[in-house]
Amino acid sequence: MNTKTAARKTLDRRLQERLLLDRRVDGDRLVLADAVLTAALDGSRPLTAGERAALQASPLTTRRLRQLAIERRARQAPASPVSGWRGSQGRLRAASSGEVDALRTDDGWFTLHLVPQGEGWRAILQLAADAPFAADLLAARAPLRVRDGAGRTILEGRLDADGECEAAWPFPSAPAAHLQAADAAFSVESI
Amino acid sequence: MRLPGTRYQEPGWEEVRKLLGQCSLAALRGVDPARLLDAAARDDLLADYVERTGERLRQARHGARAQAPGNSYGDTVLELALGLLYELQARPADWQAFCAAAASEQARIAGFWMEAGGDALLRKKLNDMYAVLRDKVDADNYQAACGRPCSPNRIYAYRMLDTAYGDIARLFADWEQHRDQVGAILGRELQGTPIEVRQLRTIADCRAEWVLRWSETLEAFGGGVGPLHTRSKRFANLKTAPDKIAAMLREIGDYEALSANQDRDWLQDRDDAALWMEDYWRVLQESEEGTTPGPDLILEAREDALGLDDVPEPQAEDDAPPPQDPRLDVLAAAVSLPPGYMQAAGEAEERTGWVARELGGDGLAVRLAVYAKLLGPGDESYPDAWRDPATGELPTMQQLAGLARVSLPTLRKRRDAAIARLEAATMRRTG
Numbered sequence: 317m318n319t320k321t322a323a324r325k326t327l328d329r330r331l332q333e334r335l336l337l338d339r340r341v342d343g344d345r346l347v348l349a350d351a352v353l354t355a356a357l358d359g360s361r362p363l364t365a366g367e368r369a370a371l372q373a374s375p376l377t378t379r380r381l382r383q384l385a386i387e388r389r390a391r392q393a394p395a396s397p398v399s400g401w402r403g404s405q406g407r408l409r410a411a412s413s414g415e416v417d418a419l420r421t422d423d424g425w426f427t428l429h430l431v432p433q434g435e436g437w438r439a440i441l442q443l444a445a446d447a448p449f450a451a452d453l454l455a456a457r458a459p460l461r462v463r464d465g466a467g468r469t470i471l472e473g474r475l476d477a478d479g480e481c482e483a484a485w486p487f488p489s490a491p492a493a494h495l496q497a498a499d500a501a502f503s504v505e506s507i
Numbered sequence: 508m509r510l511p512g513t514r515y516q517e518p519g520w521e522e523v524r525k526l527l528g529q530c531s532l533a534a535l536r537g538v539d540p541a542r543l544l545d546a547a548a549r550d551d552l553l554a555d556y557v558e559r560t561g562e563r564l565r566q567a568r569h570g571a572r573a574q575a576p577g578n579s580y581g582d583t584v585l586e587l588a589l590g591l592l593y594e595l596q597a598r599p600a601d602w603q604a605f606c607a608a609a610a611s612e613q614a615r616i617a618g619f620w621m622e623a624g625g626d627a628l629l630r631k632k633l634n635d636m637y638a639v640l641r642d643k644v645d646a647d648n649y650q651a652a653c654g655r656p657c658s659p660n661r662i663y664a665y666r667m668l669d670t671a672y673g674d675i676a677r678l679f680a681d682w683e684q685h686r687d688q689v690g691a692i693l694g695r696e697l698q699g700t701p702i703e704v705r706q707l708r709t710i711a712d713c714r715a716e717w718v719l720r721w722s723e724t725l726e727a728f729g730g731g732v733g734p735l736h737t738r739s740k741r742f743a744n745l746k747t748a749p750d751k752i753a754a755m756l757r758e759i760g761d762y763e764a765l766s767a768n769q770d771r772d773w774l775q776d777r778d779d780a781a782l783w784m785e786d787y788w789r790v791l792q793e794s795e796e797g798t799t800p801g802p803d804l805i806l807e808a809r810e811d812a813l814g815l816d817d818v819p820e821p822q823a824e825d826d827a828p829p830p831q832d833p834r835l836d837v838l839a840a841a842v843s844l845p846p847g848y849m850q851a852a853g854e855a856e857e858r859t860g861w862v863a864r865e866l867g868g869d870g871l872a873v874r875l876a877v878y879a880k881l882l883g884p885g886d887e888s889y890p891d892a893w894r895d896p897a898t899g900e901l902p903t904m905q906q907l908a909g910l911a912r913v914s915l916p917t918l919r920k921r922r923d924a925a926i927a928r929l930e931a932a933t934m935r936r937t938g
Contacts, residue, residue, distance in 0.1 A: 323888060325857075327862075332784060335930050340598050347806050364802075366801070366803035367794070367804060367805060379650075380650065381783075385786035386782075386783050
């Protein structure tokens with residue numbers, strides 16, 4: 317699947333989501349209990365035709381299904397490789413016109429260095445040695461991923477013995493401009 | 508006050524209300540009040556109002572008020588105002604009520620909003636409309652977030668209790684100055700420092716009988732009639748049910764503690780936004796294939812069962828790119844878009860995509876209008892070729908109407924018809 321198709325698929329899905337969730341029905345109410353929705357989600361008891369019709373006719377119940385589906389996915393997501401860390405987020409501070417050379421996560425445990433290299437840039441993720449989970453994370457050699465605020469991957473890899481991992485900057489625009497356009501945010505998570 | 512899912516219940520609401528009032532008034536200034544009297548024209552007027560007000564909000568987006576935080580979840584005042592405006596669009600009954608209120612004012616004083624003080628009257632009616640709407644929206648948000656039934660009235664009651672707690676906490680903190688009133692709330696004469704004053708740390712510590720006594724004695728201490736003791740029937744049931752009051756106070760407190768400690772998993776939300784749709788289609792699919800025996804476990808029987816017709820998916824369109832038409836450049840220039848805009852925007856479209864397929868018979872301008880209405884003019888997932896380089900966003904409805912060579916109302920009608928078809932397609936799609 318090329319990137320254009322992938323992007324369009326995302327766009328289609330987001331549009332469908334809006335179509336489903338933006339409907340409003342007068343006097344709408346929750347028509348299916350959480351237990352019924354949960355059983356339908358885990359496949360243990362599919363909805364009857366009547367329940368399916370009720371779900372489709374109730375945007376509010378659809379929203380409840382969405383919430384339960386998201387919570388279910390969150391529970392199923394792989395547990396963190398180390399206790400006490402579930403991921404870190406950071407923001408691009410103050411819209412400066414210049415380039416950025418380093419960004420820290422809000423918790424201070426990771427720094428993303430951005431170093432010019434030839435025509436492009438290099439992204440280097442560095443774990444703070446004093447992070448409470450640093451030793452565990454290094455020992456686990458867990459694969460990590462850094463993403464921008466739009467969810468696109470900036471880099472993926474395992475930390476080396478120095479607590480670093482690096483890759484070429486993957487986007488056409490320079491880091492500051494790219495991140496600014498991507499909600500001025502980035503995140504570090506384990507895969 | 509924070510509750511699961513709610514967005515419009517914190518002090519930032521005041522600014523949201525003001526921003527909506529200010530932009531609405533500006534938008535309505537160009538409207539002929541006579542249109543309000545014509546019940547048949549109200550739907551068109553709503554579309555017109557939403558578009559004009561949305562435009563004003565976007566013009567105001569860099570202002571201090573628009574950028575101020577509207578709640579503690581990180582939504583700005585502007586985002587909340589836009590959100591509520593688009594809710595209104597989906598709830599024409601609330602707009603009808605506003606029009607009826609304005610029309611009765613108009614019957615009293617023709618052209619009242621042109622008169623001195625008319626703005627204030629109109630603003631009051633707008634405030635009423637949005638005040639009702641925000642509680643409807645948050646009641647729905649609450650139900651979706653936690654699965655418990657909730658009405659707009661219940662949201663209103665939570666807020667009344669939260670305000671009551673705020674006042675009680677204020678009096679307790681300064682109890683020496685308010686000895687008599689604090690005594691009346693506690694229901695005894697004060698001897699030395701009351702221990703309750705030190706025990707009240709959060710709303711969860713607030714006792715139902717304090718709230719009842721606070722409301723009962725409020726008037727005697729110059730605070731007006733207490734909300735639980737007005738003649739209105741609104742809180743009649745609550746007044747006689749201290750256990751319900753206690754449960755609601757505790758719920759507000761518990762959620763406040765929880766939401767204050769929890770990091771907002773905003774990235775998680777974003778990732779999952781698209782993925783849950785797969786769960787949704789799967790649930791429908793498995794239901795169609797499955798043979799779960801009845802009876803239907805539906806919480807509240809609905810009268811009308813929906814017919815579920817299997818409509819075949821229409822054939823995908825031809826993949827060949829459209830031939831370049833020089834007349835398109837003339838059109839683009841006439842609406843201040845770069846030459847080649849239509850060509851490039853058309854090429855950036857995924858022609859095998861679901862939307863392109865469903866709306867294949869509509870022009871590009873209509874499809875872009877659909878995107879703009881549903882996802883907003885500046886969504887990050889739009890291809891660059893769709894954006895007007897002057898604004899970085901999709902062309903305005905006016906520009907799109909120019910490109911399609913139709914009038915603005917015609918484009919709106921086509922757009923809304925296209926959205927209705929997409930909605931129907933989304934409903935019947937099962938995978």
